[in-house]
Amino acid sequence: MSNIELALSMLALLLVLMSIRIPIAIAMLGCGALGYTILAGFPTTLNYLSTVPYSKFSTYDLSVVPLFLLMGELATRAGITTELFRTCNTWVGQFKGGLAMAAVSGCAAFGAICGSSLATASTMGQVALPEMKKNNYAGGLAAGCLAAGGTLGILIPPSMVLIIFAVLTEQNISKMFIAAFVPGLLAAGGYILAIAIYVRIFPKAGPKGEKTTWGQKFRSTRDVWHITAIFLIVLGGIYLGFFTPTEAAAVGVILTGILALTHGKLTFAQLKDSIIRTAVSSAMIFMIILGADLFSVFIALTNLPNLGAELLLNAQMSPYLILALMLLSYFILGCFMDSLAMILLTIPIYFPIIVAMDFGMSVEDTGIWFGILALVVVEVGLITPPVGMNVFIINSFDKSLSLKESFRGVVPFILSDFSRVILLVLFPPITLALVHLLS
Numbered sequence: 231m232s233n234i235e236l237a238l239s240m241l242a243l244l245l246v247l248m249s250i251r252i253p254i255a256i257a258m259l260g261c262g263a264l265g266y267t268i269l270a271g272f273p274t275t276l277n278y279l280s281t282v283p284y285s286k287f288s289t290y291d292l293s294v295v296p297l298f299l300l301m302g303e304l305a306t307r308a309g310i311t312t313e314l315f316r317t318c319n320t321w322v323g324q325f326k327g328g329l330a331m332a333a334v335s336g337c338a339a340f341g342a343i344c345g346s347s348l349a350t351a352s353t354m355g356q357v358a359l360p361e362m363k364k365n366n367y368a369g370g371l372a373a374g375c376l377a378a379g380g381t382l383g384i385l386i387p388p389s390m391v392l393i394i395f396a397v398l399t400e401q402n403i404s405k406m407f408i409a410a411f412v413p414g415l416l417a418a419g420g421y422i423l424a425i426a427i428y429v430r431i432f433p434k435a436g437p438k439g440e441k442t443t444w445g446q447k448f449r450s451t452r453d454v455w456h457i458t459a460i461f462l463i464v465l466g467g468i469y470l471g472f473f474t475p476t477e478a479a480a481v482g483v484i485l486t487g488i489l490a491l492t493h494g495k496l497t498f499a500q501l502k503d504s505i506i507r508t509a510v511s512s513a514m515i516f517m518i519i520l521g522a523d524l525f526s527v528f529i530a531l532t533n534l535p536n537l538g539a540e541l542l543l544n545a546q547m548s549p550y551l552i553l554a555l556m557l558l559s560y561f562i563l564g565c566f567m568d569s570l571a572m573i574l575l576t577i578p579i580y581f582p583i584i585v586a587m588d589f590g591m592s593v594e595d596t597g598i599w600f601g602i603l604a605l606v607v608v609e610v611g612l613i614t615p616p617v618g619m620n621v622f623i624i625n626s627f628d629k630s631l632s633l634k635e636s637f638r639g640v641v642p643f644i645l646s647d648f649s650r651v652i653l654l655v656l657f658p659p660i661t662l663a664l665v666h667l668l669s
Contacts, residue, residue, distance in 0.1 A: 394574075
């Protein structure tokens with residue numbers, strides 16, 4: 231068996247293992263170890279496993295993972311989603327579809343201090359879904375806007391998937407966060423526009439709410455000043471160079487903990503549970519990173535990425551056509567896999583090919599741009615059938631809402647995502663301008 235045949239065989243085995251619900255960390259670690267052993271021998275594999283895990287997990291950059299996870303846990307415990315939703319509703323609730331717009335805006339705000347799509351969808355769904363149901367919103371629109379809004383949790387910084395992409399590809403985490411900011415706002419704006427168009431076509435799907443005065447608007451904004459302050463201190467500190475991402479995450483944990491305490495929402499038992507959940511999630515992510523690293527080393531040894539890049543270059547295909555095919559593969563994989571699995575499976579193969587292409591940018595800019603594009607596309611997998619984890623989460627809050635209706639409700643938001651991907655591909659400065667400005 232040639233090296234290329236071995237690489238393809240291990241990729242096929244990996245897909246099979248994941249399809250039968252073997253944890254992705256175990257699947258990647260097992261396939262990587264098996265392939266590496268066949269190529270380099272069992273003693274070499276043992277040597278790798280005895281040295282690399284410590285050297286990789288003791289790096290300063292990875293300490294940002296548990297800190298941002300803990301920040302997200304504390305933000306969830308603080309119970310701030312009600313205040314966020316109420317404030318956003320005060321500003322936009324008087325429009326057709328206003329409650330749905332408020333839910334998307336609240337998801338964007340919560341995602342800015344949470345970093346988890348599932349947590350964003352879950353916490354905002356519990357607050358906003360009953361309100362929309364009470365105001366006679368169509369079930370599909372209510373579920374669709376919350377499921378789509380939840381995806382903002384992994385796009386608007388801080389984002390765990392973005393951090394893992396940066397670690398795997400050796401990109402600068404701060405620059406990745408900066409690059410994700412404008413596409414994240416564009417995503418929220420696109421979803422709100424999709425709601426506005428939808429309720430114009432189907433007026434009964436999202437009735438108007440009560441009008442509010444400017445005084446009420448500004449008074450409600452004062453209720454969420456602390457959330458704005460945390461966002462500005464943590465991410466503003468990163469963007470302006472006051473903090474490294476790890477330092478910013480530590481500051482965020484302290485501020486979010488104080489917020490949870492002052493809201494009277496954090497007991498000792500909840501703090502203990504938050505720390506345990508953070509430790510479990512961190513261990514899972516670190517195991518995934520180890521499995522992905524070993525699998526990447528094996529794939530690199532087979533020379534599959536270099537051969538793929540060489541074949542594509544020799545085929546004289548347009549770099550943008552190759553990029554389009556890669557993004558299309560993400561849409562297809564998203565129907566069967568979660569976002570983190572897609573990133574870890576494809577990046578060892580796709581990333582070397584992309585940075586070898588000529589898009590008229592530097593290698594660093596190309597890597598950052600592709601990372602944001604990949605993140606935007608894989609987030610769609612969170613709302614597409616049959617996996618669509620965000621849709622399942624929202625659907626679980628309302629047993630009267632059929633799964634079919636929920637998936638139908640995300641269609642306008644998927645169309646918005648397609649439009650946004652096209653914009654980001656055609657106009658890279660949307661992603662990179664802020665990076666260049668603040669670097």
